Amino acid sequence: MSSKYKMLEELGLDKPALPMKEYKKMSRREEWDYTRNKYPEVPRSFLAHIDYMRRGVRLTEAAWKKVQDPYYAKGPRTNFQWSHEVFTEEIGLPFTFFLNDGTNVAVEISPSDIGDPYIIDVIDDTFWVTADGEKLDEIDFSEAPTYEKEGKKTSQGVPLTYLGWLAGKGTLLLVPNSHCQYWNTGDQCLFCDMDYHTRQAMKLGKGWKVRLTGDDVYELITEALKEAGRWQYMVMCGGSTTQDGFARELRHNCELLRAIRKAGEPYGDYRVPVSLLATALPPEQMKEYKEAGADAFGVYIETWKKEHFEIVCPGKNKYIGYETSIERAIAAVDVFGEGNVVAGFTEGAEMAPPPYGFGEVDEALNSTLEGWKFLVKNKIIPASTNLCVMPGSKFYRMGVTEPPLEFFVKLDLGLYRLLMNYWKGRLSADQAGYKWQPLSSYVDYQRIL
Amino acid sequence: MELPKEVAKIINDPKKIKTLTTIDVEGNPHTVPIGSMAALEDGNIAFMELLETSKTQRNMLNCYWFKKNVSILVVDDWEKGDVYQIKGSPYKFLFQGPIWDKFLREVWKIIPAADPAGVWLIMPKEVVNQNYFLRRKHEEERRANWTLWQTLKGTRPGLGL
Secondary structure (H helix, E strand, O other): OOOOOHHHHHOOOOOOOOOHHHHHHOOHHHHHHHHHHHOOOOOHHHHHHHHHHHOOEEEOHHHHHHHOOOOEOOEOOOOOOOOHHHHOOOOOEOOEEEEOOOOEEEOOEOOOOOOOOEEEEEEOOEEEEEEOOEEEEEEEEOEOOHHHHOOOEOOOOOEHHHOEEEOOOOEEEEOOEOOOHHHHHOOOOOOOOHHHHHHHHHHOOOOOOOEOOHHHHHHHHHHHOOOOOOOOEEEEEOOOOOHHHHHHHHHHHHHHHHHHHHHHHHHHHHOOOEEEEOOOOOHHHHHHHHHHOOOEEEEEEEOOOHHHHHHHOHHHHHHOOHHHHHHHHHHHHHHHOOOOEEEEEEEOHHHOOOOOOOOOHHHHHHHHHHHHHHHHHOOOEEEEEEOOOOOOOHHHHHOOOOOOHHHHHHHHHHHHHHHHHHHOOOOOOHHHOOOOOOOOOOHHHHOOO | OOOOHHHHHHHOOOOOEEEEEEEOOOOOEEEEEOOOOEEOOOOOEEEEEOOOOOHHHHHHHHHHHOOOOEEEEEEEEOOOOEEEEEEEEEEEEEOOOHHHHHHHHHHHHHOOOOOOOEEEEEEEEEEEEOOHHHHHHHHHHHOOOHHHHOOOOOOOHHHOO
16 A cells, blocks of 8 residues: 555555545445455444435335334434435435444435435334345334323424434434525535525425424423433534624524423433534633533534545634644533533535545545544544535535445445554543444444544 | 253243353453343243443454354253253344333333343244253263263262262
């Protein structure tokens, strides 16, 4: 291997990847077999997690029908979903499914105009992921929380399912604001489809709340916590509000955090903790978040190389900037404690063609892992969401496609080795654990740290 | 294979001791007692893993992913030497549904502060009664001339020789 990929050599990832054009020649099965044979030490379910998201799934009519059973969690929200125009009008869409070992996979409905998705079918009354007529994985969808099964609403008549989104088994994703103000000036991150998706959902009359209030959240969490043995923590993540130097965003998030804390008061030490993913603010404002009830914080840098960040995340670059984002992530460790700060990435954005990314696997990996090494040494855990190119995003309009399977396998393995090398499994960012974060494949390694 | 009824009965007796042995990525065994072990009606065995990050949990995942068996020891009568070894393959890890709900209720009766990770389902592949006399008979039949070459000759105080 060329000495220019020192980071890959350091982490024992120096079996060279192929040039991108070679992956594009492979069929789904060929690419799977190539990657599986090359990395026999990586569990099969890790590859399945990645590939079921990157290629997407389609459900048969039987599977759609079975998943409408009230037993299964469904929500009106279909964020980061393909083809939502087709699937959300009358059908409830589940967010995640589990493989037999508990691996939590986001349901990414594949567009009808993109080939080779996996098929979810019902065989002998059981859900299965299949491909080319072959049964691959027995799966199940998340069980609905009690408040969903009982059709509970707030005192204002808003269904609780409109307020929080079950992410996996025991975590609610609360989206304070489904509108990101970077979209107002066309400065949204190039992979993001948030506002496009929100507009679609509003047209469908799904009625979810675009902006949550403290009262909404208090009622939701109060009701949710009545269900014993269900909940581990909550996650708050939404669009940015740039007004007044993000003061409005700070106030809004604190309002919701206080509401969650208040709902948890009767339970003492068993109150539910909150992981907040929001704009990176100066330390004194991070402390306000901590005091309001945030137990962990995520600074989303999205892509490591500064030149890529500047054009892939123009809004974040304009309002915060690359170096400031990293400085604030480091400062946040003193506020929230080691292991409680993540730096978020869209894993795969660095594979966009130049000038937005590197375009080739090993070059992209080497850069990202160099950056992740820096973060890990500073007790910040890289946490990522696998890139799925969505209609409504600028990447989609540019024709960017998902990276190869090998890219994700190597990157996740690299992060695992970094965490073991530096922290021997002690630091893990469990606030973004496998039971809540179906959109990320790296979380599977957290189970064996 | 179907779990023999008498073995299932022992597993479901909360007073009987049960252990679980798993192996890690390097092939090292790890044995722990399991209080929650149960034989299900479908013939499979289940137990509730109490710690998400435990060595046993990491090993169970290793065994599941790389198709290694685990070993369960069930002590029926220690003095009589009636102990069963069950080898099986982990095939599902549950943290929702009726099996999870039932195990959680039972565990919380005994350890209310527990924060269980999930319930493992294990498919039994082989059941062996580890009673000395049964094992010996098996070896005598398996290996030619066993009693001729494998026994201790001469003085045997317990037998009056």
